[in-house]
Amino acid sequence: MEKLSGASKVPRKRKPRFTLDDMQLFLLSLPTLVWYLLFCYLPMFGLMIAFKKYRVAPGKGFLWSLLYNSEWCGLDNFKFLFANNRATTINMFRNTVGYNAIFIVLGVVLPVMLAIMISNLHSQRLAKITQTAMFLPHFMSWVVVGYFVFSFLSTDNGLVNRLLIRFGGSPVKWYQKEALPYWPYFLVFLHIWKTIGYSMVVYLASLNGIDASLYEAAVIDGASKWQQTKYITIPMLKNIMIIMFIMAVGKIFNSDFGLFYRTTRNSNSLTSVFLTLDVYVYNSIFNSSRPVYGYISAAGFLQSVLGCITMIVANAIVRKVDNESALF
Amino acid sequence: MARKNKQDAQLVSDGMKRFNAIRPSTNVLYSIIFILLALMCVIPVVFVIIISFSAESSISKVGYSFHPTEWSVNAYQYVWQLRDAAGRSNILRAFLNSVGITVVGTVIGLALISTMGYVLSRRSFRLRGVYTTLIFIPMIFSGGLLSTYVVNTQILGLRNTYWAMILPLACSSFYVIIMRTFFATTIPDEIIESGKVDGASQLRIFLQLVLPISLPALATIALFLTFAYWNDWYQASLYIETNRRDLFPLQYMLVNIEQNIQYLTNNESFMSADSGTTLPSETMRMAIVVIAVVPIMFSYPFFQKYFITGLTIGAVKG
Numbered sequence: 001m002e003k004l005s006g007a008s009k010v011p012r013k014r015k016p017r018f019t020l021d022d023m024q025l026f027l028l029s030l031p032t033l034v035w036y037l038l039f040c041y042l043p044m045f046g047l048m049i050a051f052k053k054y055r056v057a058p059g060k061g062f063l064w065s066l067l068y069n070s071e072w073c074g075l076d077n078f079k080f081l082f083a084n085n086r087a088t089t090i091n092m093f094r095n096t097v098g099y100n101a102i103f104i105v106l107g108v109v110l111p112v113m114l115a116i117m118i119s120n121l122h123s124q125r126l127a128k129i130t131q132t133a134m135f136l137p138h139f140m141s142w143v144v145v146g147y148f149v150f151s152f153l154s155t156d157n158g159l160v161n162r163l164l165i166r167f168g169g170s171p172v173k174w175y176q177k178e179a180l181p182y183w184p185y186f187l188v189f190l191h192i193w194k195t196i197g198y199s200m201v202v203y204l205a206s207l208n209g210i211d212a213s214l215y216e217a218a219v220i221d222g223a224s225k226w227q228q229t230k231y232i233t234i235p236m237l238k239n240i241m242i243i244m245f246i247m248a249v250g251k252i253f254n255s256d257f258g259l260f261y262r263t264t265r266n267s268n269s270l271t272s273v274f275l276t277l278d279v280y281v282y283n284s285i286f287n288s289s290r291p292v293y294g295y296i297s298a299a300g301f302l303q304s305v306l307g308c309i310t311m312i313v314a315n316a317i318v319r320k321v322d323n324e325s326a327l328f
Numbered sequence: 329m330a331r332k333n334k335q336d337a338q339l340v341s342d343g344m345k346r347f348n349a350i351r352p353s354t355n356v357l358y359s360i361i362f363i364l365l366a367l368m369c370v371i372p373v374v375f376v377i378i379i380s381f382s383a384e385s386s387i388s389k390v391g392y393s394f395h396p397t398e399w400s401v402n403a404y405q406y407v408w409q410l411r412d413a414a415g416r417s418n419i420l421r422a423f424l425n426s427v428g429i430t431v432v433g434t435v436i437g438l439a440l441i442s443t444m445g446y447v448l449s450r451r452s453f454r455l456r457g458v459y460t461t462l463i464f465i466p467m468i469f470s471g472g473l474l475s476t477y478v479v480n481t482q483i484l485g486l487r488n489t490y491w492a493m494i495l496p497l498a499c500s501s502f503y504v505i506i507m508r509t510f511f512a513t514t515i516p517d518e519i520i521e522s523g524k525v526d527g528a529s530q531l532r533i534f535l536q537l538v539l540p541i542s543l544p545a546l547a548t549i550a551l552f553l554t555f556a557y558w559n560d561w562y563q564a565s566l567y568i569e570t571n572r573r574d575l576f577p578l579q580y581m582l583v584n585i586e587q588n589i590q591y592l593t594n595n596e597s598f599m600s601a602d603s604g605t606t607l608p609s610e611t612m613r614m615a616i617v618v619i620a621v622v623p624i625m626f627s628y629p630f631f632q633k634y635f636i637t638g639l640t641i642g643a644v645k646g
Contacts (some may be wrong), residue, residue, distance in 0.1 A: 022454040024530035025447045029459070032444035035499050043471025047479070047500045047632045114365075117358050120350045126359060132365035132629050136373070140621065141559035141627050143582045147617045148372035151364060151379060159375070159389035196370030197369065201636055219348050228348075231492075250468065257562065265586065281637065293474065300472030308469045328464065 032305065050077055050301040054293040063171035077298035085295075088275070096255050096276040099184075103191050104248045108241055112194060116233055119207050120225075131204070134197035142258025145194065149186075149263050177269040184273060190263055191256065196306075201242070206240045207233065242318050250311030253277060253303045277303045373621060380404070380615040385570035403611035407619075412573065418581070423619065426577040429493050430557040437498040437553040438546060444499070445507025449515070465502045477566055488575060492567035497556055503549050510545040510576050511538065548634045558624065577619040585613055 036122035049066060053076070057069035081089045121127045133247070152159045153174035161171035172179055211231065218228050262275045266283075278298060284296045319326035350358070353431065379387070380403050382396035389397055410418040446457055473478070476496070487494035515538055523533035539546070564580035576584070588609075 003331070021452065021530060025344070025450055025453050026455065028443050028530055028534060029447040030500060031461075032504075033497070034439045036466070038479075039471070039476075039482060039496055039499075040466040042483065043475040044469065045471075046475035046479050047471055049475065050545060062478060080521060098592070114510060115507040118362060121354075121358055122355045122364065123351075123359070126362065130366040132632060134369050135628070135632060135635075136369050136625070139371075139555055139559070139624050141561060143561045143579050144559075144617055145372075147582070149615065151372070151392050151614070154392065157387055159392050159394075159441055162391040162393070191452055191620075193368065196365075205636055206448055213346060225348070227351060262583075278473065285474060296474045297472070302472050304470055304472050311468045315547050324423055 017122065020283045047297065047301050047304070049293050050297040051075070051078075052294065053260060054297075073294070078302070079292040080292075080295045081298055081302070088280070090276045091146065092277050092280045095274065096278075097252055098246070099187065099191075099255065099276070102188055103195075104245065106188070106192055106253070107199060107248060108196060108245060111236075112203050112237060112241065114196065115200045115203035115207055116229055121206065131197070131201065135198065135201065137194040138198040140194070142262040143255075145258075146189065146262040146265065146304045149190070150265070162177040175265055175267040175270065180270060180273060183270055187259060187263070187274065191259055194259075202244065202266055203237060203240065206237060210236045239322070242322065246311070246318055249314040250307065252310050255279070257282065349393050352446050362616050362630055373625060376617050376621070381612055381617045383613055384611055387610050398435040400608075400611075402608050403615040406607055407612050407615045418573065419616065419619065421574060422576050422578045422581045425490075426558060426579070426620075429560075430554055430576055431491060431497060432490075433494040433557040434550055434553040436494065437503075438550055440543070441503045441536070441549055442539070442546060444504045444510050446538060448504065448508040449511035450520075461502055465503045480567065489567075490570050492573065493560065493577065494557075494576075495561045496563055497553075497560060503552065507545060508547060510542065515541065527543065544634070544637060548637050551631050551634050555624065555628075567604075578616070582616055582620060584614075585616065 035247050046066075049070075051072060051074065052066065052070040053073040054070045057065040060069070118127050118131060139247075140148075148317070150158070153161075155161060155171065155173050160174070164171055170325060174182075174186065182298065215228055215235075218232060223231070254279045257276075257278045258278050260274040260279050262271050266287075281296055281300055283301075284290050315328060316327055336576060348357075378394055379392050380391070381399055381400035381401065383400035383402065386393070386396035386398045386400075394475065407419050412418055412421070444459075444463070444609050448456065448463065450456070453459075460509070470476075480492065480496065481487045486495070519537050519541075520533055523537050528536070528640065559579060560577070561579035564575075564577055566584060568575050568580065570584060573584075575580075
């Protein structure tokens with residue numbers, strides 16, 4: 001990524017204002033520019049709902065209602081989150097950050113481990129085939145994965161319940177309250193299952209880029225396989241691990257919506273397990289009888305700001321540790 | 329001499345491979361682990377395919393099973409017969425919607441991403457600094473769901489249109505940066521300068537000189553987009569109301585039949601046509617899952633390498 005701070009230090013010759021060339025490039029980029037304004041910057045502007053008491057002006061559009069018909073109300077909308085609705089708020093923050101923390105740790109450790117293991121397999125063919133197979137879940141949508149899960153966990157026909165019955169157990173209603181304690185494990189498992197092939201490939205790509213002579217030298221010095229991993233492979237993977245780590249930390253307040261919403265079938269009895277910020281916002285807009293835009297927007301605003309801060313902080317820390325690896 | 333050196337190097341590396349390999353017992357263990365992991369990733373798909381070909385009677389007897397007591401293609405026949413009020417096939421419509429959205433979206437996305445990537449890669453461009461910031465900010469800050477939803481429905485009027493499922497996914501800063509990095513590192517300045525000397529406009533240089541030699545990167549982005557569009561159900565769930573079934577892509581159809589597949593059919597006409605038989609709804613759902621999954625399942629192994637290229641380009645900082 002381009003370093004954004006500080007323009008180039010060499011004083012540049014003053015260029016003519018706006019050459020024909022610049023004009024052509026500008027025109028070439030105009031459609032994308034418009035896209036960015038409409039789909040990225042307009043919604044940012046829309047965040048002001050969080051600070052307004054939104055009232056619909058009958059017969060007028062949204063903009064009119066927002067700008068002229070709604071009063072500023074300072075931080076009132078945020079009070080709702082922390083006073084009236086405290087338990088839900090705590091629950092959703094805990095879920096969002098908690099799951100992400102687990103995902104981040106496992107999402108770095110497991111793929112690195114597997115990438116190292118797969119690169120050591122004797123049979124290249126086997127490595128290639130299993131890697132391709134493990135990439136498959138990445139290409140499935142969460143809706144489809146939801147059906148996979150259902151085929152195993154369906155109360156009446158699911159494979160798990162049928163097996164439980166056959167071996168003398170009693171069936172479990174997997175989408176009901178009684179299965180609540182299992183779901184955090186299911187969710188973690190599903191996340192890892194879906195992402196591991198992809199992350200493994202990322203690490204494998206940089207693993208293959210390590211200079212083979214390093215290993216040769218190590219072997220001549222009598223290093224064991226474990227020592228080679230510890231002193232060559234891991235340090236060489238450090239940069240990419242750090243980059244993946246920051247990217248994940250920056251998104252710690254976002255959740256993988258499909259995972260939480262679709263695999264659980266948005267079952268009411270399980271809400272406490274999968275209520276993350278994104279699920280809260282989505283459900284408040286689409287599945288509540290009277291959505292209060294101010295409150296929902298407050299939750300969204302908090303999410304955006306916290307996410308932005310974590311991203312910047314994570315990057316700053318990385319820059320302290322290793323300037324080369326910083327994302328920006 | 330050179331050849332001998334090369335041979336020596338080959339010998340050394342072969343020797344290294346043999347000498348530095350993991351022990352056979354470890355290899356067996358690792359192999360077993362990876363075979364199990366691979367099976368874990370593939371089996372759910374196979375399972376769903378088997379269910380879709382099971383007879384409904386088998387399902388009521390043994391549930392979803394890897395070896396159903398009876399096989400049947402009924403589910404597919406019924407799925408094909410699902411008709412809307414005007415007698416058109418629901419599934420065909422959804423399939424074509426998915427294909428259309430994917431194709432149009434990928435083309436528009438490629439256009440938006442590659443032009444911006446190219447412009448950002450031109451060092452001489454006057455607005456480069458502004459643009460870089462503009463592209464960068466959305467990577468760390470966004471308006472969030474509510475705000476985006478309100479803007480798209482109230483201001484841009486995207487509700488219940490195909491555009492709602494196409495435009496919001498068409499571009500992203502991540503792809504733009506991949507593209508920019510590719511252009512900046514692989515297209516020699518001389519090519520562009522030569523174009524300028526010949527009096528070509530930037531548009532022409534871009535279309536006729538730059539794009540033809542950028543096919544690998546374009547293919548990568550195109551694939552990212554294609555899979556994203558094909559798998560998308562989220563945009564549809566935001567912007568398409570449930571009574572507009574004619575706009576449903578396959579994935580969103582799957583969401584809606586989760587509870588009740590009857591919902592899809594115009595009930596009476598269906599029943600009368602089939603003289604009171606009940607729908608094999610369990611297997612029909614899975615059949616639709618299979619229809620949504622199979623195109624991906626059989627195509628991704630061939631495209632995998634482009635994904636990997638994309639990942640590695642993306643990781644390189646410009």
